[in-house]
Amino acid sequence: MPLDAIANIATAGLLTGLVYGLSALGLSAIFGVTRIVNFAHGELMVIGMYGALLLFQHFGLAPLWAIPIVGAALFAIGYALQAGLVNRLLHAPEHMQFLLMAALAIMLVALCLMAFGPNAQNVTLESAYDSVEIGVLILDAHRVYAGIAAIAVAGLLFVFFRYHPLGKAIRACADNLTGAAVVGLNVKRLFALTFGIGSACIGAAGCIILMLVDVHPYLANTYTLLAFVVVIIGGMGSLSGALLGGLLVGVSEALAGLLLQPSLKSMFSFGLLILVLILRPEGLLGRRS
Amino acid sequence: MPTTKNRRPSRRAVIAGAAGLAFAQPFAIARAQGAPLKVGVVLPRSGPQGKIGQSCQQGYDLALPILKELGYPEIQYMPVDTETNVQRARAVTEKVIQDGAQIVTGAFDSGATTALAQVCEQKGVPLVINIAAAPPITEQGYKFVFRNFPNGVRIAQDALNLQRELYEYKKDAPKSAVLLHVNDTFGESLKAGLLGLMQRIEMPYKFADVIAYDPNARDLSVEIAKAKATGAELLWTVSRLNDAMLLTRELIKQRWSPKAVVSSGPGFYEDQYLKTLGKNGDHIISLVPWYDPSKPLTRYLLERGAKAYPGINIDTNHVYSFEAALICADAFKRAGSADPGKLRDALAATNIKNNVSIGPGIAFDAKGHNGGLGNAGIQNRGGKLKVVVPRAYADSEPVYPMPAWDKRA
Numbered sequence: 001m002p003l004d005a006i007a008n009i010a011t012a013g014l015l016t017g018l019v020y021g022l023s024a025l026g027l028s029a030i031f032g033v034t035r036i037v038n039f040a041h042g043e044l045m046v047i048g049m050y051g052a053l054l055l056f057q058h059f060g061l062a063p064l065w066a067i068p069i070v071g072a073a074l075f076a077i078g079y080a081l082q083a084g085l086v087n088r089l090l091h092a093p094e095h096m097q098f099l100l101m102a103a104l105a106i107m108l109v110a111l112c113l114m115a116f117g118p119n120a121q122n123v124t125l126e127s128a129y130d131s132v133e134i135g136v137l138i139l140d141a142h143r144v145y146a147g148i149a150a151i152a153v154a155g156l157l158f159v160f161f162r163y164h165p166l167g168k169a170i171r172a173c174a175d176n177l178t179g180a181a182v183v184g185l186n187v188k189r190l191f192a193l194t195f196g197i198g199s200a201c202i203g204a205a206g207c208i209i210l211m212l213v214d215v216h217p218y219l220a221n222t223y224t225l226l227a228f229v230v231v232i233i234g235g236m237g238s239l240s241g242a243l244l245g246g247l248l249v250g251v252s253e254a255l256a257g258l259l260l261q262p263s264l265k266s267m268f269s270f271g272l273l274i275l276v277l278i279l280r281p282e283g284l285l286g287r288r289s
Numbered sequence: 290m291p292t293t294k295n296r297r298p299s300r301r302a303v304i305a306g307a308a309g310l311a312f313a314q315p316f317a318i319a320r321a322q323g324a325p326l327k328v329g330v331v332l333p334r335s336g337p338q339g340k341i342g343q344s345c346q347q348g349y350d351l352a353l354p355i356l357k358e359l360g361y362p363e364i365q366y367m368p369v370d371t372e373t374n375v376q377r378a379r380a381v382t383e384k385v386i387q388d389g390a391q392i393v394t395g396a397f398d399s400g401a402t403t404a405l406a407q408v409c410e411q412k413g414v415p416l417v418i419n420i421a422a423a424p425p426i427t428e429q430g431y432k433f434v435f436r437n438f439p440n441g442v443r444i445a446q447d448a449l450n451l452q453r454e455l456y457e458y459k460k461d462a463p464k465s466a467v468l469l470h471v472n473d474t475f476g477e478s479l480k481a482g483l484l485g486l487m488q489r490i491e492m493p494y495k496f497a498d499v500i501a502y503d504p505n506a507r508d509l510s511v512e513i514a515k516a517k518a519t520g521a522e523l524l525w526t527v528s529r530l531n532d533a534m535l536l537t538r539e540l541i542k543q544r545w546s547p548k549a550v551v552s553s554g555p556g557f558y559e560d561q562y563l564k565t566l567g568k569n570g571d572h573i574i575s576l577v578p579w580y581d582p583s584k585p586l587t588r589y590l591l592e593r594g595a596k597a598y599p600g601i602n603i604d605t606n607h608v609y610s611f612e613a614a615l616i617c618a619d620a621f622k623r624a625g626s627a628d629p630g631k632l633r634d635a636l637a638a639t640n641i642k643n644n645v646s647i648g649p650g651i652a653f654d655a656k657g658h659n660g661g662l663g664n665a666g667i668q669n670r671g672g673k674l675k676v677v678v679p680r681a682y683a684d685s686e687p688v689y690p691m692p693a694w695d696k697r698a
Contacts, residue, residue: 005518012510118335120531129541129569140510140542213507214531218336222507257511263472263501265511
């Protein structure tokens with residue numbers, strides 16, 4: 001196998017991994033703070049994809065430029081979901097929360113089917129067939145833009161959680177819920193804010209992924225599963241873990257496809273998942289509970 | 290308390306009942322013959338193969354007025370959706386039979402059709418397959434399953450022969466090839482057929498690699514990169530629709546222009562592909578079951594299709610779905626009844642000469658398969674589909690080698 005082919009595929013895997021990581025960041029952020037396992041993760045991302053699609057179809061807005069609008073819309077949806085629905089079940093048994101999120105996922109798929117129909121739709125950008133040449137590397141331009149956008153969004157999220165007072169308050173809730181309540185933090189509002197921020201992140205991922213993949217309502221399951229694989233490998237609740245997990249899955253899938261058979265790609269990401277669950281159940285960058 | 294003797298019907302009542310039955314019988318027969326045949330149409334109407342299923346439905350819909358004009362009795366569709374899922378296909382077939390379907394047709398995909406065949410055989414309801422190529426479907430000894438579509442072996446055999454004809458005609462042949470195929474029932478059976486035939490039929494090239502992929506894959510960059518790394522001059526694909534579009538985009542992005550891209554499956558000739566890819570979808574050759582343009586019914590179907598669906602190319606999906614409806618109506622007419630047993634016997638004795646597909650007509654062997662069907666090489670040209678091989682009834686000159694992606698106007 002020529003070295004340039006290996007380099008090309010590994011780089012493409014890295015870029016894909018960044019997008020996987022971004023798509024999982026929202027799931028990890030929400031779980032890390034609220035301990036809610038968001039089974040409607042993929043469905044929210046598909047909503048984000050449709051949002052970007054509508055903005056493109058009606059206003060000619062490219063998906064990357066649609067990120068702020070779609071992000072804001074998903075923030076509002078996420079905030080409302082947590083404040084109006086999920087907060088009511090915060091102290092309910094876990095299986096009740098799982099069922100709530102699963103029900104929400106089914107409803108969102110049905111809503112997408114009613115609104116947009118079952119067919120795959122895409123944005124046809126002029127740059128759809130462009131590639132970037134760097135030495136021996138020939139990279140899909142959209143994948144490069146997607147990778148850069150993923151890094152930018154992840155960076156913003158890190159900065160927010162590290163330096164912004166609200167981010168610090170959210171981290172306080174994640175670290176010690178009782179302590180946060182004792183010092184006067186409005187935990188339910190912060191939870192709603194976290195769900196909103198996580199959803200905005202998922203919306204941004206949807207915009208970016210729309211440049212690479214056609215959207216249809218049944219796409220959601222695939223991305224929910226993928227996000228779970230990524231965050232379990234990286235560590236549930238760890239933002240840097242989500243990015244690392246995404247990169248590992250992206251690169252391992254690409255190299256497995258190259259060196260063995262492309263149809264074995266998924267086997268490798270799930271193999272990695274099983275290995276992490278056996279050797280380090282808390283995930284690569286997760287904290288032991 | 291009534292005794293057993295008391296509950297026996299009186300002689301007078303029995304005679305009156307028998308007379309009533311005798312009187313009602315002719316009307317019952319008249320009702321059976323007058324009522325339309327209920328046809329369960331099982332297709333992937335949503336999911337990754339949704340667009341293809343919708344094309345198939347257009348073929349079924351085109352059939353209704355044409356069959357009426359040809360003097361066939363009325364048939365009534367009971368449409369159901371497999372959602373491109375084999376388990377769902379099984380469930381909806383059971384449901385449509387339970388709801389009164391007297392005959393079933395479908396289901397485009399070999400995996401789903403395998404499930405349909407099992408259900409129909411078990412329930413004793415005839416199945417007329419519109420499109421499904423996996424050879425085992427008609428090798429199970431089923432009595433109620435009939436396929437009017439070339440099987441994988443025939444598709445593979447014709448694909449090799451048509452290519453040989455093309456390369457001899459153009460006096461230029463690729464030296465090496467890569468086979469890139471979906472790993473579903475259809476893709477695997479076609480691959481097995483191709484590799485087996487390559488041992489016996491001498492071709493100008495050898496396969497440098499055989500790459501399988503998931504038909505629902507989100508990304509095919511690795512697959513194309515791997516194929517490109519072999520330096521092959523021919524890319525041979527066995528694909529579906531969404532992956533055909535992904536493959537083409539990756540070929541362009543990775544700047545790989547082989548001498549030819551040929552396909553032995555759906556995808557590249559579909560309307561959505563042609564509209565989405567535009568000039569980038571040009572010059573790809575599909576070696577697929579097709580219509581015979583010289584047959585009168587073909588010309589009529591194309592004319593009606595152009596009126597009903599302006600701007601849409603009539604393709605394999607339309608043609609074989611149209612013929613499936615034709616077979617159902619023809620069997621119903623000859624059976625004179627919607628009784629599944631009589632319909633089955635009528636289907637087994639099918640002998641339709643006025644048809645559309647390539648071959649001598651529609652007739653089934655003892656296994657329920659129509660072995661006389663042929664394939665053609667169709668090239669995408671400016672959004673239209675042109676027959677380029679066999680040269681005997683080609684309507685266009687083949688463009689080969691195909692122009693590089695960056696050299697297209």
